[in-house]
Amino acid sequence: MITFALPKGSLLEDSIALLQSLGLDFSLFLDKSNRLLQITDPTGAARALLVRAQDVSVYVEYGQAQIGIVGEDVLREKMPRVARLVDLGFGKCRLSIAVPKDSPYTSALDLPPHCRIATKSVRCAREYFQSIDLPVEIIPLYGSVELGPITGMSEAIVDLVSTGRTLKDNGLVEIEVLFESTARLIAHQLSYRLNKDNLSDVIDKIRYTVNEK
């Protein structure tokens, strides 16, 4: 039986809708009173795990799930050993540099050398600033990155932006987009190569559904 790893949070609703179009019903995960993290589709055809967005690729890498849905941003940050298969189109956002709106900086190259950058995306931020040859001090944070410039701890932030509302509410403006991200279908490498449980069938159906839209 195939097991899917589904991400908690902003990608969950679209992920469940996608699997519903394949005849798999995991909508119990959308029920706020549900506490189960592992459920089987009512037809008994597949199983799903509900895990943190950052953990989806771990369960797929270790083969506890054969298929997972995860943001491109997480893949770029964690670089997991998984097969990357389909761009699912939903969950659009971008990893951007933002600064206070009264700041003199209008692009990444304007930032002063050795300035401080608060971010949850440590690897992506580090790689980007290396690529433009700008030495910066990365301050790793777990949440509310926008507090970095507000408190004066950092000149800028590198953070995911979808609607831009959080930036606006905190008086920040985007000055550079590092990359755009969408949800991706990933698979356990060996299961995918060996086509265990007819994995390619499911993947083809998902690819077809996504292309139809």
Add this chain to the structure above:
Amino acid sequence: MITFALPKGSLLEDSIALLQSLGLDFSLFLDKSNRLLQITDPTGAARALLVRAQDVSVYVEYGQAQIGIVGEDVLREKMPRVARLVDLGFGKCRLSIAVPKDSPYTSALDLPPHCRIATKSVRCAREYFQSIDLPVEIIPLYGSVELGPITGMSEAIVDLVSTGRTLKDNGLVEIEVLFESTARLIAHQLSYRLNKDNLSDVIDKIRYTVNEK
């Protein structure tokens, strides 16, 4: 003006009550409709930042807050360069190893070499298993660590336990306590040494309040 960094989550209520006994009112942070992450006490005597538990020590290390409240578990995991001052007594929990209740392992040394351990506390887990000379594979997770043994991804977990309810609900039992944790008062090293804004006064008052209990 002194700035406090207060942790979101389980330590927040007790932290705010402690500061209230010093005459500082940051109870706005307990109001669910509040979206502000930085507030000033109504008397104008001090400021507080509301940040993730793992980020408290970052704001204190960089001096954006002079005083912070954070769990001993976070301090052991992140090893920040901050002054560690007072054991506040509340927020009691322990970092423990747990296994499925039908597992044959009853202590850490029973675990087979090269077994897998799922955890959010990567550094603490690694150090512990090194100290008992047991080679293990640590699987870093962000949440719902209990899914590790349930899905068969790991033999055991290292996780924070307070009431033990999550373990019980997931059919897991504790076999070893790595350490006990409580909330700690920390301070920015330089501000503490230079006694900026009469920091030692505030710290003495907190120490006195805690010892009185």
